[in-house]
Amino acid sequence: MSPHSVYIHIPFCTNKCYYCDFNSFVTNNPQLIWDYLEALDREMTLTFEQMPPTRIETIFVGGGTPTFLDHAQMKRFLEIVQRHLGKHMAEGNEYTMEANPGTTDKEKLALMHEYGVNRLSFGVQSFDNELLKKLGRIHSKDDVYRSVDNALAVGFQNLSLDLMFGLPGQTEEIFQATLEEALRMPTTHFSAYSLKVEENTLFHTLYQKGQLLLPTEDAELAMYLQLIDAMEANGYQQYEISNFAKNGMESRHNKTYWLNNDYYGIGAGAHGYAAGERHVNAGPLAIYMQMCKEGLPRVDQFSVSKREAMEDQMILGLRLREGVDLQRFADRFDRTVEEEFGEIVDDELKKGMLERTATHLRLTKKALPLGNEVFARFLGAE
Numbered sequence: 001m002s003p004h005s006v007y008i009h010i011p012f013c014t015n016k017c018y019y020c021d022f023n024s025f026v027t028n029n030p031q032l033i034w035d036y037l038e039a040l041d042r043e044m045t046l047t048f049e050q051m052p053p054t055r056i057e058t059i060f061v062g063g064g065t066p067t068f069l070d071h072a073q074m075k076r077f078l079e080i081v082q083r084h085l086g087k088h089m090a091e092g093n094e095y096t097m098e099a100n101p102g103t104t105d106k107e108k109l110a111l112m113h114e115y116g117v118n119r120l121s122f123g124v125q126s127f128d129n130e131l132l133k134k135l136g137r138i139h140s141k142d143d144v145y146r147s148v149d150n151a152l153a154v155g156f157q158n159l160s161l162d163l164m165f166g167l168p169g170q171t172e173e174i175f176q177a178t179l180e181e182a183l184r185m186p187t188t189h190f191s192a193y194s195l196k197v198e199e200n201t202l203f204h205t206l207y208q209k210g211q212l213l214l215p216t217e218d219a220e221l222a223m224y225l226q227l228i229d230a231m232e233a234n235g236y237q238q239y240e241i242s243n244f245a246k247n248g249m250e251s252r253h254n255k256t257y258w259l260n261n262d263y264y265g266i267g268a269g270a271h272g273y274a275a276g277e278r279h280v281n282a283g284p285l286a287i288y289m290q291m292c293k294e295g296l297p298r299v300d301q302f303s304v305s306k307r308e309a310m311e312d313q314m315i316l317g318l319r320l321r322e323g324v325d326l327q328r329f330a331d332r333f334d335r336t337v338e339e340e341f342g343e344i345v346d347d348e349l350k351k352g353m354l355e356r357t358a359t360h361l362r363l364t365k366k367a368l369p370l371g372n373e374v375f376a377r378f379l380g381a382e
Contacts, residue, residue, distance in 0.1 A: 001054070001262075002051050002052060002053050002054050002262075002274070003051075003053075003261070003262035003263045003264050003272075003273075003274050004055055004056060004057040004058070004090075004256075004261070004262075004263075005056070005057060005058040005059070005060070005253055005256040005261065005262070005263040005264070006053075006056060006058070006059045006060070006085065006263065006264040006266065007059075007060050007062065007253075007263055007264065007265050007266065007267075007270060007271075007272070008040070008059065008060070008061045008062070008081070008266045008267050008270070009023065009061075009062055009063065009064065009265075009266065009267025009268055009269060009270045009281075010061060010062070010063045010064045010065070010066040010068070010069065010077070010267065011023050011024050011025050011036075011063060011064040011267070011268050011269065011285065012024070012025060012026075012027055012033060012036075012063070012064050012065065012068045012069070013025065013026055013063065013064055013065045013068055014026065014065065014068060014100075014102070014103065014138050015136060015138055016136065016202075017135055017136040017137060018134070018135055018136035018201060018202040018203050018206075019135060019136075019195060019196075019197070019198070019201055019202075019203045020136075020198075020201060021198035021199065021200055021201050022063070022064065023064070023268055023269030023283045024063060024064040024065075025064075025285060030070070030073070032285065033069065033073050034073065034076075035289055036268070036285060036288075036289060037073065037076055037077055037080065039288060039289040039292040039293075039297075040077070040080060040266065040267060040292075041080045041084075042292045042293070043266055043267070043281075043292050043296065043297060044080065044084045044266060045084070046292075046295065046296050047264060047266065047296065048084055050296075051264075051274060051275070053084075053085060053088045053264075054088060055088060055090050056085050056088045056089050056090060056093060057090045057093055057094065057252065058093065058094045058095070058096070058252050058253035058256060059081065059085065059093070059094075059095045059096065059253070060096045060097075060253040060254075061081075061096065061097040061098065061117075062098050063098055064098075065098065065099075065100045065103055065123075066097050066098050066099065067097070067098070067099040067100055067103040067104050067108065068100070068103050071107060071108055071111065074108055074111055074112065075111055075115075078111065078112065078115035078116075078117075079115075081115070082115055082116070086116070089116065093116075093118075094118065094119055094158075094251075094252045094253055095116050095117050095118050095119060096117070096118075096119040096120070096121055096160075096251070096253055097112060097117045097119075097120060097121070098120075098121045098122075098123060099120050099121065099122050099123070099147065100122075100123050100138070100139060101122055101123070101124065101139040101143040101144045101146070101147040102137075102138040102139035102143050103138075104147045104150060104151070105150065106150040106153060106154060109147075109150050109151050109154045109156065110154040110155075113154050113155050113156060118156070118157075118158060119156075119158040119159075119160065120151055120156055120158070120159050120160065121160040121161075121162065121189075121191070122144065122147060122148070122159065122160065122161050122162065123137075123162045124144050124161045124162055124163060124182070125137060125162060125163060125164045126163065126164065126167065126170075126178050127141045127144070127177065127178040127181040127182060128141075128170075128174055128177065128178060129141060130169075131167055131168075131169065131170060131174065134167070134168055134169060135164075135167065136202070141181070144161075144185075148185055148186065148187075152186065157188075158188050158189070158249065159185075159186065159187045159188060159189070160187060160188065160189035160190065160191060160251070161182055161185065161187050161189075161190050161191075162190075162191045162192070162193070163178065163179075163182060163190060163191070163192040163193075163227075164192070164193055164194070164195055165192065165193075165194055165195070165220065165223040165224065165227065166194040166195045166214065166215055166219075166220040166223060167195050167214075167215075168195075168203075168212055168213055168214055169213065170215060170223075171215070171219070172219065172222055172223055172226060175223045175226060175227075176226065176230075179226070179227065179230045180230075183230065183231075183234045183236075188245060188246045188249035189236075189243070189244065189245045189246070189249050189250070189251060190231065190236060190243070190244045190245075191242055191243050191244075191251075192227050192242055192243075192244070193242050194220055194223075194224065195214070197212065197214075221369055224368075224369055225369075228368075231244040232244075235247075237321075238321055239320065239321050239322070240254070240255075240258060240319050240320050240321060241319050241321075241363075241368055241371055255320075257316060258316045258317060258319050258320050259316070259317065259320075260309070260312050260313045260316050260317065261273075262274045262275070265279065265281065266281075267281065267288075268281060268282065268283055268284070268285055268288040268297075269281055269282070269283035269288075273304075276303055276304055276309075277301060277302065277303050277304065278301070278302060278304055279298050279300065279301040279302075280298065280299055280300040280301075281297045281298060281299065282297045282298075282299045283299075306333060309332075309333070310329075310333055310335070310340055310341075311378050311379055311380070313329055313332070313333075314337070314341065314375075314378040315375040315378055315379065317329075318354075318361075318362065318363055318371065318374065318375060319371065320362070321362065321363075322357075322360050322362060323357070323360040323361050323362025323363065324337065324360060324361045324362070325359060325360055326359060326360060326361060327359065337361060341378060344377045344378060345361065347377075348374055348377065352364055352366060352367075353366075353367040353370070353373075353374050354367070354374065
């Protein structure tokens with residue numbers, strides 16, 4: 001079966017945020033963007049010839065900043081997606097586009113809505129303007145209000161906000177103020193992540209020089225617990241370690257990853273998973289676009305062994321609050337979780353890190369901040 005989900009990468013940004021290690025590029029060259037869109041079109045043609053789509057249930061357009069595209073470029077991009085996938089879109093599909101509050105206006109949002117985008121994920125990160133400057137963000141909290149108002153005005157009803165904690169100079173009080181403002185917004189979903197200092201970022205350089213003053217681990221943990229309490233008190237259920245949603249409004253696309261299901265990966269640096277194989281696209285724009293002229297822009301493609309797939313199923317599935325579906329695991333691999341990972345599971349049950357429900361194996365509440373320690377037990381566990 002062909003995948004039911006599609007990820008598409010738009011790598012352009014107005015500026016590089018100080019913490020960002022994603023495959024993204026700052027440009028003021030409009031022709032580069034037009035050329036990239038042509039390469040995307042070519043990659044979609046070759047990909048869907050090789051593995052024709054049948055029923056597309058989710059599309060996620062990430063970046064970079066997809067809304068960096070100007071109106072004409074956005075229209076061209078949306079037309080490309082519509083031409084390749086429009087006739088395959090399932091009724092009630094989820095079509096998400098990431099958006100930076102500093103790069104949206106009512107006309108652009110209306111165009112996106114007209115072409116079927118029905119969910120927006122705004123990269124807000126904080127409602128504290130000083131913190132936003134420290135992160136290298138281009139928007140202010142007023143831009144967030146304006147963008148959300150514009151989105152509602154043109155018909156969007158499914159809105160998600162990204163938040164960050166554990167930031168330089170951030171205190172529990174500052175984070176609490178951000179949570180209070182965020183929870184007053186008419187949103188259906190929140191993603192909230194702690195800062196990770198990644199290599200090849202400005203923050204990493206500052207960290208190496210001892211110039212990045214981060215909260216303590218205890219303070220970061222306190223913010224995470226603060227986040228969980230605030231979300232649940234306001235009707236947002238924690239359905240994944242870092243994600244919260246109103247009832248029925250979980251990100252269906254992201255659950256594709258956590259359920260270890262197949263998905264198409266399109267664009268520079270994109271990853272895909274289909275028919276038991278994972279692939280990685282070329283990241284640098286010049287290489288990606290040249291490879292698209294000659295064929296698929298794959299720089300790595302490899303089969304996933306049964307053992308690796310089982311490990312992935314455990315590591316990804318345990319991120320979900322419901323955990324790993326035990327029957328689904330057995331049906332997929334002709335092996336039960338107990339047969340494959342029984343010793344590890346028993347050990348983590350005794351430590352109080354895992355618990356069984358009638359149908360699932362999941363992290364306990366106390367294990368949520370320590371999930372990576374549990375996941376590591378299943379990686380290369382044979």
